Amino acid sequence: MVLVLRLVKKIKKSMSIDLNQKIYVAGHRGMVGSAIVRALEARGFTNIITKTHAQLELEDQTAVKSFFETEKPDQVYLAAARVGGIYANNTFPAEFIYGNLMVQSNVIHQAFLSGVKKLLFLGSSCIYPRLAPQPMSEEALLTGKLEPTNEPYAIAKIAGIKMCESYNRQYGQSHGVDYRSVMPTNLYGPGDNYHPENSHVIPALIRRFHEAKVANAPEVVIWGTGTPRREFLYVDDMAAASLFVMQLDKTIYDSQTEPMQSHINVGFGNDVTINELAHAVAKATGYQGNISFDPTKPDGSPRKWMNSECLNKLGWSPKVALENGLQQAYQEYVDSLVS
Ligand SMILES: NC(=O)c1ccc[n+]([C@@H]2O[C@H](COP(=O)([O-])OP(=O)(O)OC[C@H]3O[C@@H](n4cnc5c(N)ncnc54)[C@H](OP(=O)(O)O)[C@@H]3O)[C@@H](O)[C@H]2O)c1
DSSP states (O other): OHHHHHHHHHHHHTTOOOTTSOEEEETTTSHHHHHHHHHHHHHTOOOEEOOOTTTOOTTOHHHHHHHHHHHOOSEEEEOOOOOOOHHHHHHOHHHHHHHHHHHHHHHHHHHHHTTOOEEEEEOOGGGSOTTOOSSBOGGGTTSSOOOGGGHHHHHHHHHHHHHHHHHHHHHHHHHOOEEEEEEEOEEESTTOOOOSSSOOHHHHHHHHHHHHHHTTOSEEEEESOSOOEEOEEEHHHHHHHHHHHHHSOHHHHHHHSBTTBOEEEEOOSOOEEHHHHHHHHHHHHTOOSEEEEETTSOOOOSEEOBOOHHHHHHTOOOOOOHHHHHHHHHHHHHHHHHO
């Protein structure tokens, strides 16, 4: 306990930061990137640079090179990625592997060439084998077969982690390179994708319960048995964790990671069943009808839960409880319908 308190004290002391450093947030219009920009602004950072996809195609090596040569940022948050649900991953596997490998290779390599010392790469829990022991800890990486539906995406994300590690190993001492990776669990919140066919479970449920409420529908039927367990983190908590990991003193980060296992999980800490989640979303949206399940439809894996002990030990934990996060997400969804 005393050791943990000492570590937390040391971490806090190490976090005195230059608020004028130039920070590039790649993917700032996405759910995670926009939350990182909000967090940086709230923290007082004044020199944040962003480019829309239309202004800067990150798959284009020449464009990325020219951007880094001109802007020469001090730090990079790499939250740009081609992201999608099972349908998109399964239908466009070539675009998912090519797009993500290109974006991250261009950004990481050009960042290095332009002298960026600190970079944070955003990965995903799908990097872990589909049968990884629960909760999934950082050591589970590359210990088994991946979930086939999003394997190309996961392989790109694993390559991103390994790229950061390789640059640290080769250029850490000589160039002061310190590139880190965080692996978020399922995220939700402002900026989420509410597309009717291609959204993750929370935005899909928010939309369905809202529409059922407006239509006075007596029942909402949900796919599967309702028993699988999933973990969810509010996106502003994810952004806070990203800043926390980026700002950790190098000796502290190194003390909790390995040169060839340097990624850190970011989870909520506990999970809920889909049944519990559905009732929580119904409550947040004010839907009062019946909720039932269709067990003839697939459940997916029984449990996906991250082990976040490493990050917790370093002194970070989430602040937004699921119930509050769902209310905020629902409010944002309703606001987006009228704007
Ligand atoms: N959402 C989750 O539940 C979740 C969970 C775990 C990890 N993550 C990770 O977090 C990161 C961000 O995810 P997100 O949910 O914020 O995704 P998102 O909302 O889809 O945002 C991704 C952003 O990247 C931009 N982008 C994609 N390809 C680009 C390209 N070739 N050039 C320039 N910009 C490009 C997109 O712009 P356009 O929209 O204009 O294409 C968008 O603004 C990803 O690495 C993802 O793996 C997300």
